[in-house]
Amino acid sequence: MNCSDTDPLWIDWLYGELPAEERAALEAHRAECSRCRAAGRRLLATRGALDELAASTPRSLVRPGPTRVRPRRRTAAGIAAVLLALGGWSLAAWLWQRPDDALRKVARPQATAPREPSAAALADLTERLQSLEEMNQLLAGEIERLDESQARRDTDWHRALAGQSSDLSKRLDRIDRNLQALFQAELETTQ
Amino acid sequence: MPPTDHELMHRCREDASxxxxxxxxxxxxxxxxxxxxxxxxxxxxxxxxEVFLRIYGARHRYQPRAAFSTWLYRIVLNVSRDAHRRRWRQRVPLVDEPWVETEDPHAAAQLSELRSGVSRALARLRPRHREVIVLRHFTDLTFSEIAEALDQPESTVKSRLRVALEKLHHELSRQGFAPQELEE
Structure with missing residues (x-):
């Protein structure tokens, strides 16, 4: 056995899955080859360190508690995407409920047999509806917040513009007065 | 006898509990x-x-062809890869390793430091290398199950793990940790 022959054997050797015959051959080679002896020691040491870490890793690395959906701040693009999705969903629901048969055929796939929804499906739908309502409230709040923020920005902007405009008017007045004074002085000099 | 994972997957088509x-x-x-x-x-x-939502969404399509855990960890990998792509500019945060309770405070400190070092080194590996180490050391999957979860031949998994372990050792040495060589 030479060094290149050992390549496919190391992992099975490391995890004790190498058949006895191949293990003996590898050990014989390691006894003669310092490079492979070092490679084996590195692998064993790294595995030992990982075993140590795995042994200390808690069953769960996150705080215990029920899983939950947390509201997040949405960006304008995110809100637009959600609104589009809600719009699509509403349109589908509207199409579904229209008495127009032609539209219903378009919206609903050909059902094989009418089925009564099970209690679990109803509970699932109710939960989804509640989630949608919560999402709706969140979105409404977020849009209101954005509107307020936009209104504040608009007010600030107008105030700043008005201030700048007033400054400019004053400066123009001063320039005008200076020009008049210069003109007057020029006239007196020439007379 | 508690129901198997396959049985639970089959039952949850009708029964949410x-x-x-x-x-x-x-x-x-x-x-x-x-x-x-x-x-x-x-x-x-x-x-x-998200993992469990995907599983629930796929409950009607689920076919018990292989171990449930293989399928589950394939979903875990997909969800993790998606999350990694979403925050690819960010470094993987470090793990605060739990303090080790032993009678010797010095030994406890050393052990905790080593664990944090390994955790840090693991976080610095490329995702493909980290994945194979995590599946081998932090789950109960066998090599053939890891191969199935990663959709790679078993030989590829083993050679990737060898490279991953060498890189991890290199990272540990770079950080000043020289993992103690074990008795053979």
Whole structure:
């Protein structure tokens, strides 16, 4: 056995899955080859360190508690995407409920047999509806917040513009007065 | 005798409480794997929820062809990869390793430091290398199951793991940790 022959054997050797015959051959080679002896020691040491870490890793690395959906701040693009999705969903629901048969055929796939929804499906739908309502409230709040923020920005902007405009008017007045004074002085000099 | 994972998956098509059992059974290992793949950020909660949502969404399509855990960890990998892509500019956060309770405070400090070092080194590996180490060391999957979860031949998994371990050792040495060589 030479060094290149050992390549496919190391992992099975490391995890004790190498058949006895191949293990003996590898050990014989390691006894003669310092490079492979070092490679084996590195692998064993790294595995030992990982075993140590795995042994200390808690069953769960996150705080215990029920899983939950947390509201997040949405960006304008995110809100637009959600609104589009809600719009699509509403349109589908509207199409579904229209008495127009032609539209219903378009919206609903050909059902094989009418089925009564099970209690679990109803509970699932109710939960989804509640989630949608919560999402709706969140979105409404977020849009209101954005509107307020936009209104504040608009007010600030107008105030700043008005201030700048007033400054400019004053400066123009001063320039005008200076020009008049210069003109007057020029006239007196020439007379 | 408790129901198998396959049975629970089959039952949860009609009965939502079976799915609760499945979540109860698998949430800790799933969170553990995600935390090791991405770091225990607050996202671990949301990502494990995403894993179970995907499983629930696929309950009607589920076919017990292989071990349930293989299928589950394939979903964990997909969710983790998606999350990694979403925050690819960010470094994987470090893990605060739990303090070790021993009688010798000096030994405890050394051990905790080594664990943090390994955790840090793991976080610095490329995702493909981290994945194979996490699946081998932080789950109960066999090599053939890891191969199936990664959709790679077993020989590729083993050679990738060899490279991953060498890189991990290199990272540890770079950080000044020289893992103690074990008695053979």
């Amino acid at each position: 079976s799915f609760d059992h499945l979540v109860e059974r698998w949430q800790p290992p799933v969170q553990r794997a995600i935390a090791r793949l991405l770091g225990p950020t607050a996202d671990v909660d949301d990502l494990s929820q």
